[in-house]
Amino acid sequence: MQIDLKLLPETFAIIAATLQPVYSTKPITRREKSMFSIALDITNKMDSKTGFLKKQSTLFDSKKKLKITFKHHEADMLEIILLDQIKYVEDKYIRLQIQNTIDLINQKLA
Numbered sequence: 001m002q003i004d005l006k007l008l009p010e011t012f013a014i015i016a017a018t019l020q021p022v023y024s025t026k027p028i029t030r031r032e033k034s035m036f037s038i039a040l041d042i043t044n045k046m047d048s049k050t051g052f053l054k055k056q057s058t059l060f061d062s063k064k065k066l067k068i069t070f071k072h073h074e075a076d077m078l079e080i081i082l083l084d085q086i087k088y089v090e091d092k093y094i095r096l097q098i099q100n101t102i103d104l105i106n107q108k109l110a
Contacts, residue, residue, distance in 0.1 A: 003075035006065040
């Protein structure tokens with residue numbers, strides 16, 4: 001099952017930055033290692049999309065929503081990670097963008 005998310009380029013950058021703490025995670029148990037593996041796949045996918053957007057972005061593309069596709073378990077893990085990380089965000093605008101993404105993922109998973 002595929003989950004398609006359409007986000008603004010700015011939102012891609014915010015989500016990718018929010019996912020950066022995944023790289024410093026040290027899994028211990030078998031379950032943590034499995035979850036970490038999925039989280040790394042998601043983070044790598046977001047980083048590569050964000051890198052592509054930085055190279056291709058123009059003033060006219062900044063308001064155009066772009067699509068990224070996740071497998072169901074990846075979208076679920078993305079929602080879990082964002083829910084965990086949103087509590088560390090102080091900027092209200094960034095927090096709003098993350099919450100909107102969480103809501104969108106939740107809607108798509110329902």
